[in-house]
Amino acid sequence: MENPAEVLRRVFGHEGFRGLQAGIVAHVMEGGSGLVLMPTGGGKSLCYQVPALCLPGLAVVVSPLIALMEDQVAALRQQGVAAAALHSDLDEEERFEIRRAMARGELRILYVSPERLVMDGTLDNLARREVSLFAIDEAHCVSQWGHHFRPEYRGLTVLAERFPLVPRLALTATADERTVDDIRRQLVLADAPVFRGGFDRPNIFITAEPRETERAQLRAFIKRASDGRGAGIIYCGSRRKTEDTAAWLKQDGHDAMAFHAGMEASAKREAHHRFARGDAVIMCATIAFGMGIDRPDVRWVAHTDLPKSPESWYQEIGRAGRDGLPAQALLLYGPGDIALGRHRIQESPASDEQKRIERGRLEAIVSIAESATCRRRALLRCFGEDLEEDCGACDACATPPKMWNGTVAAQKMLSAVLRTGQRFGLGHIIDVLRGRMTDKIAQHGHDQLPTFGVGKDLPDHTWRGVARQLVSRGALDVAVENHGELLPTDQARPILKGETQLMLRADTVSKASTPRESSAPERGEDPVFDALRQWRRDEARNQGVPAYVIFQDKTLAEIAYRKPRSLDGLAGVPGVGTSKLDKYGDAVLEVLLEAGA
Incomplete structure (x- = not known):
């Protein structure tokens, strides 16, 4: 049995474990099961990949998406590991070859979808083999409280029944206490330890802005967040919006594409393929584009609509900066998003308990978006984690918002909504408050109302902010099923009566938050680094694999910084294992020589 530290160095090119990794690996090596909570990019995969290469037999990894499995298998093969993926896209001959490799004991790690795993044929096949461990990736999918619940994950309970002596390691980046309890119950891990890593991702600068001029805001964000080298993701609230956003980005000259659940399976696979292998590609997607992302150099993630929960938002922005280098996240939102989320929960067929939980999650993400103080502290509190001080890596820390007593302004807006009959949207209400004589105001005689013109002292964007914050506080509702009419609620009464003061x-109009200087290494304009990336791009194209499975940007940046002159020197760079040194060492040294390093 090989030493885990030696496997880590020889195969993966790392001199030591990080954080909880060593303890988790030791626990699995001793035959223990458990649940791992570790942020995206925190090194969860090594927690089962290292034991898989140390223990005798075959390690089985349950993974939810074909694209994710294929990319992980490609990465392992680059490191000299005998790995394969068993899924529905394979033809019969390919499946037969994998089963034959299993029978011969030639595979060390097998990735498999939950549907394929629980088939009797697969379980019977595994029962005849020496299985070293089961790893259940994206384990939040097993929980009905999880943000990506997958019913087929429920069948994984059978693993404890049929393989009681084989370690089971469940892994996820996001799970609140309710989800954790459900995962442990479903996977029969109630008596197994929970390994909790910190959830903070300090390399991601977080910004939240009211949605005013969406395209202009996105253009400004992409310009400041992208270095022209890494990819980006824009999450949209509808299929139509993904297509429209991709279309105007293409007109702007970006390599952009759409992704949503309504696409054909082949089109979705092609989109995943392009995203994994493109350079500065932008994916405009619904949340259907999620867990199949293994790319470490996504430099930014933007949301054009309010996510349904902090867990969803954290999972989605966590797809940026998995290599530890600086990344950015932008959240755009409006009062209609908040109202729509509330209405969807209210009208859903879910149980009262489920609705209560979902309302709590929605209100939590609303409070994060509207926070006037450190957003990261508010986000991490949702996972039971408290920062000792403000993060300095969000817009609220970099440019603290000013507060003002908006009680009178709120009374004016609520009064205007009531006096116009609660039948008009925000645009008309602002016209009334600002005293604009529009055709609609003339038609309805609203210029005769006492509230006509009482808000001339405040600009339009301030009134939109008043309305949005009244919606977030529950004093205003939006009739999203009609034409967006504003409707006061019972919580408006104490405001109108002056019993509540509103800060x-x-x-x-447009915030210009600037990310703080990150502790992660900046690449800057480095011709050596660029030469290495060009070599990697060509090599990846020749092999038909994503560029990052050859070397990650972080490894290339370190090579460019150290400028090793020998294979021994190159071997000391983190991320350069024995297999990659044998495959690419001479070529990398040649690139460095030609680049004048």
Whole structure:
């Protein structure tokens, strides 16, 4: 049995484990099961890959998406590991070859979908083999409280019944206490330890802005967040919006494409393929584009609509900066998003308990978006984690918003909504408050109302901020099923009566938050680094694999910094294992020589 530290160095090119990894690996090596909670990019995969290569037999990894499995298998093969993926896209001959390799004991790691695993044929086949461990990736999918619940994951309970002596390691990046309890119950891990890593991702600069001019806001964000080298993701609330966003980005000259659940399976696979292998590609997607992302150099993630929960948002922005280098996240939102989320929960066929939980999650993400103080502290509190001080890596820390007493302004807006009959949207209400004589105001005689013109002292964007914050506080509702009419709620009464004082955020037309200097290494304009990336791009194209499975940007940046002159020197760079040194060492040294390093 090989030493885990030696496998880590020889295969993966790392001199030591990080954080909880060593303890988890030792636990599995001793035959223990458990649940691992570790942020995206925190090194969860090594927690089962290292034991898989140390223990005798075959390790089985349950993974939810074909694209994710294929990319992980490609990465392992680059490191000299005998790995394969068993899924529905394979033809009969390919499946037969994998089964034959299993029978011969030639495979060390097998990736398999939950549907394929629980088939009697697969379980019977595994029962005849020496299985070293089961790893259940994206384990939140097993829980009905998880943000990506997959019913087929429920069948994984059978693993404890049929393989009681084989370690089971469940892994996820996001799970609140309710989800954790459900995962442990479903996978029969109630008596197994929970390994909790910190959830903080300090290399991701977080910004939240009211949605005013969406395209202009996205253009500004992409310009400041992208270095022209890494990919980006824009999450949209509808299929139509993904297509529209991709279309105007293409007109702007970006390599953009759409992704949503309504696409044909072949089109979705092609989109995953392009995203994994492209350079500065932008994916405009619904949340259907999620767990199949193994790319470490996504430099930014933007949301054009409010996510349904902090867990969803954390999981999605966590797809940026998995290599540890600086990344950015932008959240755009409006009052209609908040109202729509509330209405969907209210009208859903879910149980009262489920609705209560979902309302709590929605209100949590609303409070994060509207926060006037450190957003990261508010986000991490949702996972039971408290920062000792403000993060300095969010817009609220970099540019603290000003607060103002908006009680009178709120009374004016609520009064205007009531006096116009609660039949009009925000645009018309602002016209009334600002005293604009539009055709609609003339038609309805709203210029005769006492509230006509009482808000001339405040600009339009301030009134939009007042309305949004009244919606977030539950004092205003939006009739999303009709034409967006504003409707006061019972919580508006104490405001109108002057019984409640409202301190509101002072919204600006366009915020220009600047990310703090990150502790992660900046690449800058480095001709050696660029030469290495060009070599890697060509090599990946020749092999038909994603560029990052050859070397990650972080490894190339370290090579460019150290400028090793020998294979021994190159072997000391983190991320350069024995297999990659044998495959690419001479070529990398030649690139460095030609680049004048």
